[in-house]
Amino acid sequence: MSYEDTITSFAAEVREGEVSEPAGALRLGVDLGTANIVLSVVDEEDRPIAGAWEHSTVVRDGIVVDWAGAVSAVCELKEILENRLHCRFTQAAVDIPPGISEGTVRVFRNVLTAANLAVSEVVDEPVAAARVLGIKDGCVIDIGHGTTGVSILQGGKVVKSVDEPTGGHHMNLVLAGAYQVSYDEAEDLKKDPKRADDVFGVVRPTLEKMATIAQRAIAGHQLELVHLVGGAASLPDAPDVFAAVLGLPVVRPLEPLFVTPLGVAMGGKE
Ligand SMILES: Nc1ncnc2c1ncn2[C@@H]1O[C@H](COP(=O)(O)OP(=O)(O)OP(=O)(O)O)[C@@H](O)[C@H]1O
Ligand SMILES: [Mg+2]
Numbered sequence: 001m002s003y004e005d006t007i008t009s010f011a012a013e014v015r016e017g018e019v020s021e022p023a024g025a026l027r028l029g030v031d032l033g034t035a036n037i038v039l040s041v042v043d044e045e046d047r048p049i050a051g052a053w054e055h056s057t058v059v060r061d062g063i064v065v066d067w068a069g070a071v072s073a074v075c076e077l078k079e080i081l082e083n084r085l086h087c088r089f090t091q092a093a094v095d096i097p098p099g100i101s102e103g104t105v106r107v108f109r110n111v112l113t114a115a116n117l118a119v120s121e122v123v124d125e126p127v128a129a130a131r132v133l134g135i136k137d138g139c140v141i142d143i144g145h146g147t148t149g150v151s152i153l154q155g156g157k158v159v160k161s162v163d164e165p166t167g168g169h170h171m172n173l174v175l176a177g178a179y180q181v182s183y184d185e186a187e188d189l190k191k192d193p194k195r196a197d198d199v200f201g202v203v204r205p206t207l208e209k210m211a212t213i214a215q216r217a218i219a220g221h222q223l224e225l226v227h228l229v230g231g232a233a234s235l236p237d238a239p240d241v242f243a244a245v246l247g248l249p250v251v252r253p254l255e256p257l258f259v260t261p262l263g264v265a266m267g268g269k270e
Contacts, residue, residue: 001047003132003133003134003253004253004254006047006048006132006262007132007253007254007255007258007259007262008253008254008255009048010040010048010051010255010258010262011254011255011257011258013048013049013050013051014038014051014052014053014258017052017084018050019049019050019084019085020047020048020049020050021049022043022044022047022049022085023043023044023045023047024043024044024045025043025044026041026042026043026049026085026087026089027041027042027043027092027093027120027265027266027267027268028040028041028078028081028089028091028092028093028117028265029041029042029092029093029094029095029128029261029262029263029264029265029266029267030074030092030093030094030095030111030112030117030264031094031095031125031128031260031261031264032056032058032059032064032070032074032094032095032108032111033056033059033144033145033146033261034056034057034059034060034061034144034145034146034147034167034169035055035056035144035145035146035168035169035231036053036054036055036056036145036231036257036261037053037054037056037058037070037073037074037077038051038052038053038258038261039051039052039053039074039077039078039081039092039261040261040262040264040265041081041085041265042262042265042266046131046266048262049085050081050084050085051081051258051261051262052077052080052081052084053077053261054073054076054077056069056070056073057069058070058073059146060146061146061147061165062096062097062100062104062146062147062163063100063104063107064104064107064108064111067107067110067111067114070111071111071114071115074111074112074115074117075115075116078092078115078117089117090116090117090118091117091118091119091120092112092117092118092119092120092265093119093120093121093122093123093264093265093267093268094108094109094111094112094119094121094122094123094264095122095123095124095125095128095260095261095263095264096108096122096123096124096125097124097125097147097149097161097163098124098125098126098127098149098151098158098161098163099158099161099163105122108122109122120267120268121267121268123263123264123267124151124158124161125142125149125151125260126140126142126149126151126153126158126161126260127153127156127157127158127263128260128261128262128263128264128266128267129142129227129229129259129260129263130153130156130227130263131263131266131267132259132260132262132263132266133227133229133253133259135153135227136153136154136155136156137153137154137155138152138153138223138224138225138226138227139151139152139153139214139218139221139223139225139226139227140153140226140227140229141210141214141226141227141228141229141230141233141242142229142230142260143167143168143210143228143229143230143231143232143233143238144167144168144230144231144232145167145168145169145231145232146165146167146169147163147164147165147166147167148163148164148165148166148167148210148213148214149161149162149163149230150162150163150213150214150217150218152217152218152221160217160221162213162216162217164213166206166209166210166213167210167230167232168187168190168231168232170206171186171190171203171206171232172186172187172190173186174202174203174205174206175189175190175199175202175203178202179202190203190235191234196235196236196237199235200235200236200237203235204237204241207235207237207238207241207242208241208245210232210242211241211242211244211245211246212245214226214242214245214246215245215246218246223248224248224249225248225249225250225251226242226246226248226249226250226251227250227251227252228242228250228251228252228256229252229253229256229257229259229260230256230257230259230260231256231257233252233256233257234255234256234257238252239251239252
């Protein structure tokens with residue numbers, strides 16, 4: 001299965017509640033994002049088996065701001081997956097923005113523990129993404145709801161990482177102002193394929209700002225291409241804007257929002 005097919009089938013499992021036939025033991029991953037909490041399940045061969053998600057407001061700027069909300073969301077999503085798969089999960093991996101403090105990492109761990117899950121692994125977000133993309137070296141740019149994360153990987157480890165506050169949230173603010181609509185209406189407008197041209201005209205400077213963050217972060221590194229992931233990368237023109245600013249080819253999978261969450265479950269085998 002190509003990585004594109006793997007991501008697309010995980011996206012269907014999350015969106016439609018589909019379940020695939022597993023080979024061997026199941027592993028669970030938990031991704032706590034600014035906009036979404038996503039749980040992923042893979043089998044022994046790292047194939048996506050199931051997934052579940054919920055809109056969330058429990059994390060802001062890489063920090064868990066609503067601990068109780070995070071715990072109850074993880075518990076609920078875990079139960080949904082257990083019912084779908086007829087199994088019980090006792091452990092899970094969790095991903096974190098690279099470079100956060102020990103104390104902040106502990107909060108992410110504690111969310112799992114409070115949801116009755118032993119922590120099998122704490123993995124950097126770009127490392128999780130790189131597993132899905134099948135790369136050990138290169139650059140992963142993750143544009144989520146709150147931040148733009150730019151990471152350089154060497155030998156499967158993060159050697160440089162920058163995380164700055166520009167994401168889909170900032171696009172919503174700009175759209176709400178331009179069209180005089182509420183924040184929630186701006187969020188819907190942004191994702192409406194029929195309005196893609198209008199939306200792009202308004203959010204283009206925000207995408208260019210994200211690309212400039214990436215440009216500064218990768219300066220001095222020899223790269224042949226960059227990988228673009230995260231929900232905000234779903235905008236049809238996002239790769240072109242990054243390619244123009246960076247002067248490099250940009251690879252974006254069809255369902256960029258699901259790359260990092262899927263990779264969280266894929267560890268713990270080496
Ligand atoms: N089809 C789409 N078009 C444009 N934007 C989209 C689309 N689908 C999702 N998004 C945006 O992607 C963002 C959520 O992406 P993602 O789940 O990667 O963020 P997150 O991981 O929760 O945030 P962060 O990584 O900043 O903590 C939201 O701003 C959402 O509006
Ligand atoms: Mg994210």
